[in-house]
Amino acid sequence: MRSARRAALAVATLGVGALALAVASCAGSEVEGAGSTNEPRTIPAANGDAGPDASDGCEGDGDVDACPSRAGACEDEWCPVTTPLDPALGLASVWGSGPSDVWAVGAAGSVLHWDGSAWTAASVGTSQSLYAVWGTGPNDVWIASSPSVIFRKAGAVDGAARWSLAPAIVEAPGARGKVLRALWGTSPSDVWVGGDLFASASSSTRWGLWRSAAAGSGAAWTGTSPRAVSAIWGSGPNDVWIVGGASGELGDAGASSAHTDGALTEEGLLAWTAVDTQSTGTLHAVWGSGPSDVWAVGDFGTIRHGGRGRPRWIAVASPTTKTLRGLWGSAPDDVWAVGDEGTLLHYDGVAWAASTATFPSGTRPRLFGVWGSGPSDVWAVGDGLVLHYSGPKARARGAGR
Amino acid sequence: MNAKKLSWLLLTASVVFTSWMGCSSERVDVGTRLSPTPEEDPPFSASEDAASPALAMCPTSECPSDRTTCPGNPFPCSVDLSSDGLNCGACGNECPGATVFGVLRMGTRCVGGTCQRECVSTGGADYRDCNGVVDDGCEVDILSDVDHCGACGNKCPEGTAVCIEGQCGCPAGMTHCGCAGGSIGGCANSGCTDTKVDDNNCGACGTRCRPPTDAGPPPPNTVYGCGGGECGKLRCQPGWADCDGDVASNGCEVRIVDDPEHCGGCGIKCGAGQICLTAPGGTPACVCDPSETLCPTSVDGDGKVVNGYCADLLIDQENCGVCGHACPGPTGPEYHGFPRCTKSYCEYGCEAGYADCDQDLSNGCETKIDSDPNSCGACGHRCDADAGQPCVNGACRTVECDAGPVTQ
Structure with a gap:
């Protein structure tokens, strides 16, 4: 029977x-x-x-x-790397200043550092989730969580980084429940942080993008765009792209995107031009190889391509319907996107295609962030794991890509 | 045997064969053989591992014996007459709900194909039908009725004034003095009070303490009042304690509402990383548990938390990842879904049997994948429309083919 x-x-x-x-x-x-x-x-x-x-x-x-366990050799393009991270916690963002200085941050204040040979746990002193990490160099690294919880690397003692709270955009518990999701900048004194919409203590205008006037001296943040921001990328201060949802909330219909060429409005504010996303789903990540080659990815496998002078993002065929959350590349013909259910996509200059990975426990983790120091040293982070791509493998599945 | 049936058998054989391969390392490229390549994910009913003699199965439009199709219902074979509250025993026979019976606190539920009565309680009560009389419905709240305290017929001893939370009489150490004082904000503790310290019922119900006329000013943070059942005793003011045993000189010197060394009482130390916090109207407590984060709701000028609450930022959908970060998404039974926080990231989960197939969060999990033949078991997984194949429990319904069993 x-x-x-x-x-x-x-x-x-x-x-x-x-x-x-x-x-x-x-x-x-x-x-x-x-x-x-x-x-x-x-x-x-x-x-x-x-x-x-x-x-x-x-x-x-x-x-x-x-199934027989696949312990030992990983024959996929992406392989898991041992970390001290609690597998119950997720990592949201990864960034490094070079191949032997990489930071990954995530849930419950998790911070990991790669020194070129191993990942070690670090602490910045919060139990809030950390959503973004970025820097201008090994001694200038930023981590963002919420309007009053932004950390900045303040030197190192015996090789261990010391972190200090950067000036709050709004002191707790103001802007309660608001989340920061994106970090980018052009120099240590020009850092941009984006996220949910909220107002500063002194104004009623709600901003989703803030810029440090001179954060190094402890000065305040200035509201820069009234859009909720999921990601920021620019080729310089006069060429910056932002993407996000209309309100920054999950499932909020309608993606939002804008570009600035650095021009100012009559009021002296940065002038933004809305860029049609041609997408109902939120865009979660943006990256470009240069002013005329910019990518954005988001909900339900959405992939868009744009560049300076383009009034709208161009829809690009996507090999997935899974939500994409992270984006990075080393060149116009070497771009990676990562997302839900273990999705890893690569663009070779012609088309996007799925890559392969071995996951530690047979799960299909959400992947949130990707960054590399070069085409053969790329990190992806997500639910309880860190993956590494170390260049083409002759025997790897998907190697013929 | 017609051609269609033959193809079914061939497919069946290949399925069994590949299934047999199990998890061997050899690559089995079934993707090309079993075209067309699926556009959707496989249905959850489809994975069985071992090889075995097979029965050839064909799609059917017939309902299984425990299902039927009712007019007005969008999906075939989606009604179980034995338990469907809208079609109980027969199509269209709706079981009356609690609103029909109003004050009787009674509703009905479809059990075994008939609408059966059941009591409906709200607001901290537990109504039961203790007398078995239908006309007065569920007439007794067994949590507060002294004649049916905790259960029907469980009468409290003679003279017992109250039934509190299904227990006869006042809690230990308390006396029932009633609410004669007409205290503002209702009758606290159902009229039970501690006569050892109650200034209005000191030593006995109704004995009110007045400030002694012959005493000097009380020591710091103390008052004269009811102590040990007698008036005129020195007592610590609320929120203070006498931890050094010397009332006369320094009164009640410890503020126990926010002192981590004396949190709520002398010598109650909070753990490392904890602070002593007293919510408005609450009692002092060391917070938070190690797995939780203190979310401040107000701070003083020095940034010290005056008030707040504890939350597990990994799973609390009202505090997901960051204090106060509520996960968005519609709630309510009509959405068949709920916002949730997983590992500190917001998601929207669906009830069993439903899915968000249109990827529009505003209408929640709109698709009933346990019975929708256009999304059966998974979004976009279509049953055989030409054959009128219904979706039952998330699987396209099949029956044994006419050809009977097939073995390898």
Whole structure:
């Protein structure tokens, strides 16, 4: 009876043609909550859409017991790297000043540092989640969480970084519940931080982007754009792109994006030009190789391309429907995007394609951030893990990409 | 055997074969053989591992025996007459809800295909039908009724004045003095009080203490009042304690509402990293637990937290990642979903059987994937429309093909 039922289930799937993946699955009948039922169970890495590599069901599947463990060599393009991070915590952002100085930050005040040989845990002294890390060099690193919780590296003692609270945009508990999501800048004295909309203590205008006039001297932040900001990138102070949601809230219909060429309004404020995202989903990340080559990614696999002088983002074919959250590249023909359910995409100058990864526990973690020091040294961070790409591997799945 | 059926059998065989391969390291490229390539993710019903003799299964438009199709219901075979409150025992037979019965505090539920009565309680009460009479509905709140205290028929001993939270009489150490004083804000503790320290009921109900006329000014942070059941005793003012045993000279010298060395009482030390905080109307407590973060709601000029609350920023959807950062998204039964905080990141979760297929958060989890043949088990996973194939419990319904069992 049981065997008959098994076959029935298998054939039932054929009726709808959704089979290759299901058949190759090693799992038992892992009927999960309906909320996760559109989670593919068998694809090893990258996007959830079926591809020729989908036949190996022994990873990316919740039922690891059914599969021989893939301990040891990682033959995928992206491989996990051991860290002291509690796997229950997630990492939101990664940035470095070079191959042997990389920072990753995330939930519950988690901070990790890579010194070229190992990841070690650090602490900045908060239990809030940290959403963005960025800097201008090894001795000028910023970490952002909320309007009153922004950290700045203040030198080092015995090789360990010391962190101090940067001036608050609004002191706690003002702007309660607001989150900062993005950091960028042009120099140690010109740092930009973006996130939810909120007002400073002295004004009623709500801003989503703030700029340090002279933060090094402890001076205040100045509201710069009234848009909620998920990410910032620019080629310089006179060429800056921002992306985000209309209000910065999850699921808020309509993405928002704007560009400035550094010109000022009559009031002396930075002038922004709205850029049509051609997307209903929020854009979460932006990166460019130069003024005329800028990428943005976001909800439901949205990929957009733009550049100086373009009034709107151009829709680009995406190999995934999973939400993309991080973006970085080393050159116009070497760009990475990461996102939900272990999605890792690469752009080679022609098209975006899924990459492959080995995940530590057979899960499909959300990936939030990606950064590299060069084309063969790229880090991706997300739910409880750090992945590394160390360049092409002859034997790696997806190597023919 | 017609051609369609034959193809089913062939597919079945290949399925069994590849299933048999299990988790061997050999690559099995089933993706090209079993075209068309799926556009959607596989349905959750489809994964079974071991190889076995197979029955060929074909799509059907028939409902399983425990399901039926009711007019007005958008999906075929989606009604279970044994438990469907709108179609109980028969299509359209709706079980009356609590609103129908109004003050009777009674509703009905579809159980075994019939609408059966049940009591409905709200607002901290627990109403029961103790007399079995339908006409007066669920007439007794067993949490406060002295004749049915904690359970129907559980009568409190003679002379017991109150039933509190299903327990007869006042809590230990308390006496029932009633609410004759007409205290503002209602009758605290259901009229129970501690006559050892109650200035209005000192030693006995109704004995009021007055300031002694022959005493000098009280020591710091003390008052004259009821102590040990007698009036005229020196007592610490609320929020203060006498920790050095010397009332006469320095009175009650410790402020126990925010002193981490004496939090709520002498010598109650808070742990490392904790502070002593007293919520308005609350009692002093050492906060927060190690897994929680103190979220300030007000601070004084020095940045010291005057008031706040504790939250686990990893999972609290009202404080997700950052204090006060509430996860957005609609709530309410009609949305079949809920905002949630996972590892300090906001998400929107769906109830079992529902999914957010249109990726529009404003309408929540709008698709009933346990019975929608256009999204059966997963978004966009379509059942065979030509065959009128229904979606039952998230799987496209099949029955054994006419050809009968097939073995390898």
